[in-house]
Amino acid sequence: EAQVTQNPRYLITVTGKKLTVTCSQNMNHEYMSWYRQDPGLGLRQIYYSMNVEVTDKGDVPEGYKVSRKEKRNFPLILESPSPNQTSLYFCASRRHGTGAYEQYFGPGTRLTVT
């Protein structure tokens, strides 16, 4: 089954404790992206990657890191989480290019930083 998976689905952590949220897709998509969703602010893009070893900042990259060492994986790293990073996070993937390529989303990771 074609899918985007994220782990963990729920995470409660404390300020300053490094964490990684994993994202994996099995569709051989070149493009992967991370978003955060906050009430009243909608979905905002954090980072995206157009292929292996190619990453770029989205609208809200501060406090986050990503890496793309393999095509299927795109982990999101919070080196020193803070309470303002409490949010619902989504990973997504799609084929890269100008065609009618839909973006597929993972189920989301609800992060709480205390």
Added chain:
Amino acid sequence: KQEVTQIPAALSVPEGENLVLNCSFTDSAIYNLQWFRQDPGKGLTSLLLIQSSQREQTSGRLNASLDKSSGRSTLYIAASQPGDSATYLCAVNYGQNFVFGPGTRLSVLP
């Protein structure tokens, strides 16, 4: 700055009504536009994708139109049902990045 807005922010209708959700974008240099549905606390489900060269796309009771020159897209839902209750999001693909609208929260009352 690329911005996407959606009107109305919330909508409540009786079952059976036809309805229109609106999406506007400031930068018309789009690759495509995708409409999603999101149920509370859940992920996003793709409904329709409309290419920049297309005017319309249909799937079942859903019809999306695109007027790139005026920076607008509409999602038309025919014969609404309580199961259509959800938040509807439009997302504009600018090639390297995507910009989402804030969503329209739809309630269809039985």
